[in-house]
Amino acid sequence: MTDAATFPLDAPADWQPLPPRARSLFMLGHAASGLVLAGPALAFAFSTHWVSPLVAPVVAGILGAVLGAWIGAKRFRSTAWRLDDEGFAFRRGRLFFKETRVPASRVQHLDLRHGPLERRWKLATLVIHTAGSKMSAVSVTGLDADDAERLRDRLARQLDADDAL
Amino acid sequence: MTPSEPVGPDAGPQADPVPATSPAPNDRRLHPWSWLFVLLQQLRQFIVPLIAAFFVGGDRNELWPLIGVAVLTLSSVMQYLTYRYAIGRDAITIRSGWLHRQRREIPFARIHNVSVDQTVLHRLFGVAEVRLESAGGQKPEAQMRVLRMDDALALERLVRHRGAVEATVEGVAEPAPDVLLEMPLGEVLRLGIISNRGVLVLATAYAASMQFSPRLVGGLFEHWSRVVFGWTSEHHFGPMQYGLAAVTLALAVLALMRLLSIVLAVLQYAGFRLTEDQQRLTVERGLLGRARSSVSRRRLQAWTLHEGLLHRLLKRRSLHVDTAASVSQGNGQQRRALRELAPIATPDACDALIEHLLPPDANWSGLDWLPMHPSSALRIFLGGAWFPLVVTAALCWQFGAYGLLALLWLPWSAYLAHHHAKCARYAINDRIVAVRGGWWSRHWRFAELDKLQALRLSCGPLDRRWGMATLWLDTAGATPGGTPLRIPHLPEAEARELLDRLARILAARKLRW
Numbered sequence: 249m250t251d252a253a254t255f256p257l258d259a260p261a262d263w264q265p266l267p268p269r270a271r272s273l274f275m276l277g278h279a280a281s282g283l284v285l286a287g288p289a290l291a292f293a294f295s296t297h298w299v300s301p302l303v304a305p306v307v308a309g310i311l312g313a314v315l316g317a318w319i320g321a322k323r324f325r326s327t328a329w330r331l332d333d334e335g336f337a338f339r340r341g342r343l344f345f346k347e348t349r350v351p352a353s354r355v356q357h358l359d360l361r362h363g364p365l366e367r368r369w370k371l372a373t374l375v376i377h378t379a380g381s382k383m384s385a386v387s388v389t390g391l392d393a394d395d396a397e398r399l400r401d402r403l404a405r406q407l408d409a410d411d412a413l
Numbered sequence: 414m415t416p417s418e419p420v421g422p423d424a425g426p427q428a429d430p431v432p433a434t435s436p437a438p439n440d441r442r443l444h445p446w447s448w449l450f451v452l453l454q455q456l457r458q459f460i461v462p463l464i465a466a467f468f469v470g471g472d473r474n475e476l477w478p479l480i481g482v483a484v485l486t487l488s489s490v491m492q493y494l495t496y497r498y499a500i501g502r503d504a505i506t507i508r509s510g511w512l513h514r515q516r517r518e519i520p521f522a523r524i525h526n527v528s529v530d531q532t533v534l535h536r537l538f539g540v541a542e543v544r545l546e547s548a549g550g551q552k553p554e555a556q557m558r559v560l561r562m563d564d565a566l567a568l569e570r571l572v573r574h575r576g577a578v579e580a581t582v583e584g585v586a587e588p589a590p591d592v593l594l595e596m597p598l599g600e601v602l603r604l605g606i607i608s609n610r611g612v613l614v615l616a617t618a619y620a621a622s623m624q625f626s627p628r629l630v631g632g633l634f635e636h637w638s639r640v641v642f643g644w645t646s647e648h649h650f651g652p653m654q655y656g657l658a659a660v661t662l663a664l665a666v667l668a669l670m671r672l673l674s675i676v677l678a679v680l681q682y683a684g685f686r687l688t689e690d691q692q693r694l695t696v697e698r699g700l701l702g703r704a705r706s707s708v709s710r711r712r713l714q715a716w717t718l719h720e721g722l723l724h725r726l727l728k729r730r731s732l733h734v735d736t737a738a739s740v741s742q743g744n745g746q747q748r749r750a751l752r753e754l755a756p757i758a759t760p761d762a763c764d765a766l767i768e769h770l771l772p773p774d775a776n777w778s779g780l781d782w783l784p785m786h787p788s789s790a791l792r793i794f795l796g797g798a799w800f801p802l803v804v805t806a807a808l809c810w811q812f813g814a815y816g817l818l819a820l821l822w823l824p825w826s827a828y829l830a831h832h833h834a835k836c837a838r839y840a841i842n843d844r845i846v847a848v849r850g851g852w853w854s855r856h857w858r859f860a861e862l863d864k865l866q867a868l869r870l871s872c873g874p875l876d877r878r879w880g881m882a883t884l885w886l887d888t889a890g891a892t893p894g895g896t897p898l899r900i901p902h903l904p905e906a907e908a909r910e911l912l913d914r915l916a917r918i919l920a921a922r923k924l925r926w
Contacts, residue, residue, distance in 0.1 A: 337916075345872040347871075349916045353919060353923055379548065379866050380867045380888060381887060
């Protein structure tokens, strides 16, 4: 696993990390998807009779959840966003690194979502819609609720300015 | 059939806002026969249950299908009676529905694509089906089934002028549109040879035959064997003869497929004509049924120039373009939005068309094509190497050591990767960005910088090993399964620089679509 040195943060102050509260959200969310491993384990146990169908899914589920939580924590650490004059930027992942840029002039509309857990931790998910096809909705989970609102207002203001012309 | 363009006043290329005459909301109806076409459309959806009810119903009441048809007819007539449209100064208003009423305003400025389609039946009645499509969405904004042909063309012209011209006013004849591309019969036949539409028909026929009589294909094979070897040796077919029969049958099927493709190409593309009239492109095509769709030149999003193996043998290429409205894919009607600028044309004709339609400073033929990362061949090879390995493992598990033969696939894929990496190029200037890819089957994908919507840089574990990154450029209206606009395997520093540069350019330019 490489560290941040591989991707020189081209202005460290610019990239905003997610608030520490979001860490639990990431871990929980990824752990939940890790539980899915229990399904194949059950099928495996039934088809081979090597392990008891009672034990296999439980063990696989726990392993999956732990693995998921670990990945979630890593992904939380590698996620960052940036808003500047050019628009919104969002990066995620170390092993599979992705950086998405949505220029402010290309924002179509914005959604702000608060799930039950997010509300509890004062977090929000911002979805930025563009007219594109593959990246028509760029969604950022685990933002601080106030940050998300500020982001939405900033990007929406740009939208109004464009339409007025 | 050449469209007898009904005459109308010339509004000039930039439809200037006319003084507010605020026409009275004069409601119009569809063609009086329109209920018949709505009924036929609905019958097509219910035809299977209806036939099933008719034949399988047996001892039960045979009137059920008739009642069904009667209900559908009634609903079609009601639909005709309640559907009104009115053309305002800058929008078209459509009111429809009886119990559940709907009123929809479609501003002319929001309409991206207008299509006027005629089947054979439509032509007998002298009517056409009109669809107005805006960006995005799965369904057209308005679907008028059906209008009189001249009304349909008038409506199309109205949208072209953004409603500045009253459709009914007869005036000065419009200047004849410039013909950008025409396909004579020879070209249509070439298109048929290249295209694989026949496969679809045969596949559908095969699926249908399995549905209705599963033994048909086996029976066909037996019958073919008899035809080939005569009736005498009917009972003594050796493996040799079966093999021969299989090979000849395969050849016959291939020939049939080509023939079907050619027939379909003639049916769909005969009389293909791409015209340009006041910044608006119109494509007309079809032998029996005519399809006509038009789109404003500035609505074109990303372009694809394609040259497959057969294309190259016949010295032709094909040119497609995405429009924001072309995402809408109705059941089997996905081709209605203007997509094919040149179904088939010589490379020179394609280049001329691109030069003509892109902004003058795009400099398509003078692009400076840059190579990818020097190790991109290795990256492409390793990125795809897992598949032969998995296949080998699976085969070894099944058949033992013989499965190792599948490893022979690896040198071949290395050879392919080498050529793909050698052919891949990209080019960028102040106006457009273009990517070239493929080796046997080549493609060029390009878009104006103004039409880019979002950017993404991605970098996986393999990329990191050699310091590469891939740049994804997103445009509107790209088909999900189509060639993406992406610059693969760039040196990472170059990719970052390009990402920053593009982000800066996009932020400075307003979205125009």
